[in-house]
Amino acid sequence: MLRNVTLLLLAIAHISCQVTKNVRQDVRKFPDGFLFGSATASYQIEGAWDEDGKTASIWDELTHNDPCAIRDCSNGDIADDSYHLYKRDVEIMRELGLDFYRFSISWPRLLPSSFPDNINQAAVDYYNNIINEMLKYNIQPMVTLYHWDLPQKLQDLGGWANPNIVDWFGDYARVAFQMFGDRVQYWMTINEPYQICYEGYGDDYKAPRVNIKGIADYMCAKNLLLAHSKAYHIYDQEFRPSQGGSIFIVYSATWHEPATDSENDIQAAEEANQFTWGVYVHPIFGSGDYPPIVKERIARKSAQQGFSRSRLLELSPEEVEYIRGTSDLFALNHYTTRLTYRNESVPGSFEIPSFEDDMEVIRYFLDEWQIGESTMVKSVPWGFYKLLTKIREDYNNPTIIITENGMSTSAGLVDEDRVINYKRYLNALLDAIEDGSDIRAYTAWSMLDNFEWRFGYTERFGLYEVDYESPERTRTPRKSAFLYKEILRTRTLDMNYEPDTDVMVIDVGH
Template sequence: MVLLNLYIVYFVVCILSVNSTCTTNNDEDVRKFPLNFAFGTATSAYQIEGAWNVSGKGENIWDKYVHKNPNVVIDKSNGDVACDSYHQYDRDIEMLKELGVDYYRFSLSWSRLLPTGSVANVNNDGVDYYNNLINGLLKHNIIPFVTIYHWDLPQKLQDLGGWTNPIIQDFFEDYANFVFRQFGDRVQHWLTFNEPKQICLCGYGQTTFAPGLNMTGVGDYMCGHNLLLSHARVFHLYDKKFRIKQAGSIGITIEGTWSEPFSSSKEDFNAAERFMEFEAGWFMNPIFSIKGDYPAVMKERIAVNSAIQGFSKSRLPEFTEEQIRLLKGSSDFLGLNFYCSTMARHINTNVSSEPSYEDDANVYSYVNQSWPHAASSWLTVTPWGFHNYLNRIKNLYDNPEVIITENGYSTWGGLVDNDRIKYINLHLNALLDAIKDGSKVTGYTVWSLMDNFEWQQGYSEKFGMYEVDFQDPSRKRIPRKSAKYFIDVIRTKSVKHYDPEYYEINDCTNSVYV
């Protein structure tokens, strides 16, 4: 197993010493996780660190995007200060210790370490910051789980074309080599990228995320191609130069959304499958499938549409046979971010004269309004979709090891967040169902440790188990009810089994929920 290989004896002793929190629960109501199962929580650099232009940090694409276009964020906010974790990492570590997590997933700011994106210009203050954070985590037996890239490309590299320019592969490999050398003696769990689809589709195909280039059907595919090849190069770099000495593992995090057919028709079933192939298969298939390469449906549809539109070749770049071989199996585990499900319906449309990812996928995807909703308009509560998606991965990709690297629920604020507790509990039960079905899921990560800058939603939506007061210059953090719930889950390595239709939070006298 990837996680807990260093501390398993310590955690087994702790688990065996803990009794159930609520004595009113019957034994049959409690579901146990495997002893080597790990729990954590997550953040990302731009969303929490702040200190955007101090201590030698360079400008990144989100800095530029929100400063130049403040209206793209619903509350016109930005990550200039955010949670001020650059100055308050000690409090962050204290919160993680309070929760009792096995690991903490955080990301490195490329432009804080290498202000221009190049290893020719190292910011030692940035190196010191991450050394202090990593050492502080290890001091409290918290495993650092590090994402190398979480959406915040140095602006100097974007000026060269960013992820659409093949030269980015060289820069990313150099950057990864640098962080392995700097931190790999203490960091043994790595992710190359967080959510490639959001990087490419939302940042290069649309204007949802930085850099907001709006090059749909072209820029997004170029981005995805270079990103995948960058991932493969860094995986093999780690494999050849660092794995034996540092005894670590490296993977990638991909977001998955379960797609439910609108009807039982073959057309809608195919539309749902097509949605999932275009959404996550785009990046999972080249790495985790037996044959490798992009999903067949992507290759076929984009090639046909490109020909109709007068292109001389497919807008989807083509891998060489050597690149296909390099990509296949280039991950020790699959990091899965799962939040919700969607509905899918087949549509009959003529191909537009202009390239479009939406035309290529040809799926009408929408949120079922009858499903329970979080504060985020896109976030529905569909634990059955989580179960289905894990089974899909098991069956489609020869049952790889999966670590849930994000799963979470948004509210509008407040310390009593019963809906978040219910969401997490339902998804943990669905996860246990998937393990029972044979899925190799070894870890679960709540998004997020604390409220933070949620991209276009700014600070309006709250995902944190800790509330952050963004009006307070000290950015005071206060635990929510969900934090106390998660403490109980981690301590007991278990969740209560219940009928979700009648679920209520149990506030019995000696409960941590009180």
């Protein structure tokens, strides 16, 4: 108990001086050529879950067979009905003045059998319609190949724990490049490896809820890195010469800050960063292999637990070379920060392996980071700055695009907390740019309210509110939409700008 109180007092003292570097400027300009966009994902907005030949995904399987695993017992069967309302979505992009829009293709919609023997023409038409409608107004499509809605048929074969998924994903990617690559210049292979592997395979928090801790998550990690690399090499060798686009993986990264200035907690925070996101970044932007501390820790614990080899599947020298360098950009999703200290109170769990035990840290939030009612995102902009700085310093200042950032609120149009959060995080981003980080684009998550996975529709991330009681799924701009539109119009961040909520009417910007 005494340790916990001491930690809290030290943490508060430590954090009280952590602010974004540049608070003196009220109006700050973004670099010339800086791009702004917003994002969604197929399962979260499309609906039409079984229309026009689409087959079931792992999220269809979860929400239909165990509906109240979702907080409000909801699903994505209709969601925002963007499958039918895509023209309204493009109109919203024009209203905001977006340079680009990030969306994902549904694998089981495009390939109903999961394989390229049956390319669904209705799906090709749908995605062509979106892309062509955007390009009419000079809005660039950024396309994610995999944003969590794996075909259930492939999960029945083991999903990301089956090494054959490397070829399955490569075949799917090739079809997407063939169908849409003449107009798509930005391809994202896989969204958020950590969430896919840890939360879906090592735990039961997300579909497919395999929940084989400390084993399935590491099987997933290796296969996912190889599958991404397969898609990268296919594009690089077969399509880039004629299409000329970019291809990259999308990381999610929480910043882990030491709870105290002790060497033990500083090391614990570094290890938390390496275990949660470094394990996917280092193989591509670093040596081509996993971070040394991750390899050493899991190998040692695996031996102590009686395993004949490390639970973290080894990457061969050939695989290391195959993976290294397979991302044209560093695409980053970031939402929040956690304090971290060494877990000394729980002895090594030699009989029961798990990712948490391998990491050997405790992670937590401070109450004062809470703004509004969000249970998902705590507002810690200085953590964003520190994360961007670490990426610059550790990985030779790669070109970064922010592919997701935002926060959730409850329903309602006057979303003051989201407005505050966007200002804070964009201010921190400008601090990082000023210090030399090569950041080229920013993507607000999300353009629309959507099905927020295990939270259902209880947490709203949208710049536009969606009325789920309306058959038309009416979309209405929030206060944050007007803030974002002004930032895009002026290419500046004015920390004192307040949209007039009495006259919130958005004109088409393109």
